[in-house]
């Protein structure tokens with residue numbers, strides 16, 4: 239933890255040149271900035287290497303640990319989370335308007351947003367996903383922000399995207415320029431204050447270079463959004479992930495798969511399994527409150543920011 243990283247690459251958030259090594263994951267050094275505590279991959283992969291990573295079809299389908307196990311099967315599981323986020327957006331902008339989802343993948347969120355009354359647009363770097371979203375939504379999906387064409391939006395969303403971007407401040411600034419004055423930006427990202435990221439970093443599921451390049455906590459996320467001249471309205475943690483005993487994990491996998499695809503049948507055995515699983519989670523959480531009362535158990539951060547109104 240005391241080792242200084244190579245001098246190549248200043249902190250993408252505050253520009254400080256010195257950092258401590260946190261972990262080497264799959265040959266990528268992850269370092270913590272001595273100035274602002276941001277954790278980031280150092281040195282950053284080249285833009286060419288990053289682009290190539292997302293053109294691999296295995297990123298979204300197949301067994302690749304780097305991406306998503308089977309994105310289609312996730313639609314049902316994601317729906318309630320997207321509905322909750324749409325409710326937050328609706329409170330911030332009751333009149334709705336134009337919404338841009340950046341990193342829209344197969345378009346599941348945009349599909350729900352349109353049903354909720356928004357006029358939708360999407361950006362997706364991965365070609366296969368962009369094609370899927372375009373077919374699903376019957377709208378053109380831009381590959382990059384630059385390809386999107388002119389125009390501003392009332393709301394911009396990015397779900398689990400900002401951690402993939404090597405220069406998050408410049409990226410947020412570009413998004414802020416695409417927001418109407420008074421428009422809102424809402425995002426989610428892994429919470430690197432989570433106990434596992436801090437105490438057992440080699441096990442933390444979201445230390446995933448080169449997909450994830452920047453690892454935020456509430457303070458560093460707010461700082462990045464603030465540097466894009468957006469006013470943070472609210473930032474909150476979600477998805478509790480307490481320490482589950484190792485021996486339970488293989489037993490819970492079939493149940494998790496059923497829950498993930500939203501296909502848990504009403505049979506007694508599955509329902510009993512579900513309640514047992516919930517009890518294990520509550521028990522693990524209770525034990526953690528006693529053993530490590532300062533642990534942060536939330537796996538994800540969500541944030542809502544607003545572009546200051548004109549004048």
Ligand SMILES: [Zn+2]
Pocket residue numbers: 249250251252253254271272273274275276
């Ligand atoms: Zn820094």
